[in-house]
Amino acid sequence: MRGDREAFGLLVNATSDRMYAIATRILRDVDLAEDALQSSLITAWRELPRLRDPDRFEAWVRRLLVHACYAEARRRRQWAGNVRALPVDGPAAGDDMLSVADRDALDRAFRRLTVEQRAVFVLHHHIGLPLVEIADTLGIPAGTARSRLHYATRLLRSAIEADMAPVINQGRMA
C-alpha cells in the first residue's frame, strides 16, 4: 500500500499542472479550479483499483477532472446568487494580437457558455485533442462534442467581431 501511494504521488506530480491548466480554463476561477483538481485526484486515488489499463491513466483522470469541473460550476451557481466575483486578472498576454477588448469580449461570452460547452472548447483549443478523443474522454457521442464545439466557437467568434465597432462608438475603451 505504501508503494501504491508513492507511485500515485509520482503520477500526481507528473499530471497535476496539465490538469490544473484545464480546470482553470474551464472554470475561469483559480479557487474553483483548485477544488476541482483536488477532488478529481482524490477520486482517482479511491477508484484506482478499478482502472484496468494503466496506460489510460491520464485520459481517465482527465475525465474525472472535467466531471469535477461540472460539479464545481454547479456549486458556484448554487452559491453566488446574483453578485459574482470575476476572476482576478491573469498575467499579461504574450500575444500582442489579444487586445483588452478581445479579452473582455471573450471573458463575457465564455461565461454565457454552459460548462459542458466550455470543456469541449478547452480540450480542443488548449490541449489540442481531436473531437473523437474529446468524445471518448467525456463519454459523449462525437456528434455531441462537435455541436458543443461549434456552438462555443460561433459564440466566442461573434463576441469578438461584435465588440470591435460598437465598443469604440460607445467610448468604452480608455
Place this chain on the structure above:
Amino acid sequence: MSEQRDFGRIANAWLDLMPSDAPDRAIAAVLKAVETTPQVRPSFIDGFRRSPTMTRIALVAWALLIAAIGAYALITGAQPPKQTTPSTAPSTAPTAQAGGGALADTLRAEWISFTSENPILENGAGPVSLTIGPSGVDVIAANFGPGLEYPSTTTAIGADQFEVALTRDGRNCRAGDRGTYRWSLSADRSQLTLTSVADSCPKRMTVLERTWARSLTGPTIVGSGVVDSLDPDFAITLPDDTYATRTLDDFVEIASQAGVALMVFKNPQPFVDACSTNQERVPYEPGADAFIATFRANDAFDVSPTEQLTVGGHRTLHVNIGGKANYARCPGEALYLYTPRECLCHFVVGQGDTDSTYLIEVGEDTFMFVVSPINSPNERAIIDSIRIPFDLPVK
C-alpha cells in the same frame, strides 16, 4: 481560412492567460488526503467471477459464516456490546457516532483558538488551530510551533470521549502515544471544549486541552462559528447545512448546499462606470452613507430606501441594490458593482438581479454583508447573529 486561423490564435492567447501551475498546497493536500483515504475494492461480483476456485470457496465460506452469525443473533436476541455511558453529559447531545469509531460529524471541522505565551510549549502568543478531518478519524494541531502538531488518529469511545494515538514522533512524544479526552459543545455548537482524561504525551495535552471556536472558513455542517479570514474576526450563526467557503483579500463567501450564500466585504469601494471594463474606482470614502450615496447617483442601479438598524451594537444600514433591468448602455451585460478596497478583484451583478446588502460600521471600517438570495427566510436572523469584533477563546 485566415479568419479561422486568427480566431484560433486569439482563442489560444486568451486561454493562455489563465495560470497553468498547480499550487503546491493543492498537491500537498491531495497527498495528505490520500494517506487516510481508503481505496475501493473492485466490485464483489467482478472479483467473484475472476477469482480462482480456492478463493471462491473461501468467499463462500466467509459468506456462510456471516450468515450464521446473523442467524444466531436473531435467534438469541444478542445485542452488540454497549458503549461506556459518559459520566458527565456535554452541554448538547452529541449526534450519532459514525461507524468505525469515527468522531461525530458535528466535531469534524477546523477549530481555532488563541494561545497565550506558554513556557511548556516554548511558544509565544498567537492564533492556533485544530483540524478534525472530514472522515472523523484524525486530528492535527497547527501553529503551536515545530513538532507540536501531534497528528493523531481518533477513535470515539462513548458519547463524549475519544482516544487519540500519535501517528508519528512529535516533540517529547513517540508515535503511538495514547490519550483520552472528554469533549463538549456549547449550546449553539460554535465552541468545543476538550478536557484531558489521560495522555501519555503531556505536551499534546497542553495543546489540545482548551476551548476552541468553530471556523466557518473550513468545511463544516454546523453554521454557527467564527470567520477569521477578515480583520477583525467575527462570529455568525447560519442555518445548519454543509458549508464551503472561498476567500479573496478582504472578502469571504460562505455558501450552503441549500443555495444560501453570505458574502462579506471589508471596506467596499464602488466602480465609477457599471459598463466599463477599466474598473476605475470611486475615490474611497469611509462609512455606509457614502457607499449608498454613490449607488443612488448611478443610473445603472436600483437602490431601495435605506433602513437603519443596530447590529452587534454598531450602526448598520440596509438597502437592496439591484442591476437595472435592460440597462441601455450595455444591454445584457453584467454590471460592475464594487470591490473590497484592498482587493484586486471585481464583483458584478446581472441586470434585473437584486441583493440584500447590510453595511455595518465598525470603527473606521465598513463591513458589507450580502445575503443571497434576497428575502431569504433566515436573512434577518443571520444578520442579527453577527458579533464583530469577536475575541477567540484564550488560554
